[in-house]
Amino acid sequence: MSDACGLLSPGNWPLLAQSSGSFWLPGQESTVAPEMDRVFYLILIVCTAFFALVVGLMGLFIVRYRSRPGSATAATASHNTVLEITWTVIPLGIVAVIFWQGFRAYMDMRTAPPACYEIRVTGQQWSWLFTYPNGHVDENLHVPVDEPVRLTMTSKDVIHSLWVPDFRVKMDLVPGRYTSTWFRAVRPGTYNLLCAEYCGDQHSNMLSSVVVHPAGEFEKWLKDAANYTKNLPPVEAGKLLYQRHGCSQCHSIDGTAGNGPTFKGIFGQTHALAGGGNVLVDENYIRESILEPQAKVRAGFQPIMSTYQGQLSDDDIANLIALMKSLGQKPGQGQP
Numbered sequence: 255m256s257d258a259c260g261l262l263s264p265g266n267w268p269l270l271a272q273s274s275g276s277f278w279l280p281g282q283e284s285t286v287a288p289e290m291d292r293v294f295y296l297i298l299i300v301c302t303a304f305f306a307l308v309v310g311l312m313g314l315f316i317v318r319y320r321s322r323p324g325s326a327t328a329a330t331a332s333h334n335t336v337l338e339i340t341w342t343v344i345p346l347g348i349v350a351v352i353f354w355q356g357f358r359a360y361m362d363m364r365t366a367p368p369a370c371y372e373i374r375v376t377g378q379q380w381s382w383l384f385t386y387p388n389g390h391v392d393e394n395l396h397v398p399v400d401e402p403v404r405l406t407m408t409s410k411d412v413i414h415s416l417w418v419p420d421f422r423v424k425m426d427l428v429p430g431r432y433t434s435t436w437f438r439a440v441r442p443g444t445y446n447l448l449c450a451e452y453c454g455d456q457h458s459n460m461l462s463s464v465v466v467h468p469a470g471e472f473e474k475w476l477k478d479a480a481n482y483t484k485n486l487p488p489v490e491a492g493k494l495l496y497q498r499h500g501c502s503q504c505h506s507i508d509g510t511a512g513n514g515p516t517f518k519g520i521f522g523q524t525h526a527l528a529g530g531g532n533v534l535v536d537e538n539y540i541r542e543s544i545l546e547p548q549a550k551v552r553a554g555f556q557p558i559m560s561t562y563q564g565q566l567s568d569d570d571i572a573n574l575i576a577l578m579k580s581l582g583q584k585p586g587q588g589q590p
Contacts, residue, residue: 283439287421377449377453378414382460383499391498411453412454417447417450418464444463459503518582528551540575540578
């Protein structure tokens with residue numbers, strides 16, 4: 255490559271990538287994929303060849319030199335220098351070739367060019383957030399075609415691992431530090447993105463997509479996406495925020511139980527707190543729970559929510575409050 259820039263069954267993926275691959279691997283949709291595949295196929299061929307050689311000779315020896323009644327065991331040579339040198343040098347040469355091919359692919363995969371487009375990635379139980387240079391946050395990764403993209407990543411809670419099979423990109427997200435990876439998508443389309451590190455009971459639902467935009471369309475998408483809530487009623491904007499910021503992973507809007515309280519009918523109620531006492535679910539409590547989720551934890555729930563400080567504006571929080579109000583409330587409370 256000239257530029258220096260399993261755990262889930264396909265039936266659980268949100269969509270099928272717009273690419274065709276081989277029996278062994280998905281399509282090659284990034285510039286690093288062909289070199290990674292060459293290393294894979296080299297190892298596959300070597301392993302298959304040696305497996306066939308070893309098993310074939312084993313079968314031959316079992317038949318040819320099996321014990322027979324009345325036959326004596328012939329004396330065999332105890333040492334053969336040429337044979338020992340041969341079976342040492344050949345595997346050593348093969349391993350050296352594999353190392354060199356793998357080293358080249360690894361360095362290409364880990365060394366990003368200086369002009370990469372930077373996107374910040376945050377992993378949390380159990381969703382992805384992608385933050386763009388203009389401040390827009392999305393639950394899917396959108397990138398321009400044929401441009402190097404660098405992902406700077408961290409986790410809010412446990413170790414996650416971002417994996418895009420079609421790009422041959424996989425990198426862990428570690429709490430308290432930043433990791434990075436890069437890629438250059440070669441054709442427009444939509445591809446699967448998932449977590450490849452077990453991160454809790456909803457790990458298999460930590461799914462997203464990479465949308466590769468045709469030349470010239472990414473900038474328009476980003477401009478429109480950054481203003482997506484300004485032209486919507488507060489409740490509709492709140493629904494989009496609820497989906498895009500991972501609220502749906504823990505909080506339902508239909509009354510079903512989850513890792514966090516349901517949003518349905520919550521506004522205007524009085525809830526018991528884990529540390530004792532009660533609290534009225536009003537605008538101030540909702541705002542505090544979004545920005546400082548550990549301050550007042552509802553009884554019966556674990557304090558697992560991460561802060562959204564710096565991710566949601568005051569208008570965003572107001573839209574989420576409007577959504578909660580629209581889902582029903584205690585009699586006597588005002589309507590949104």
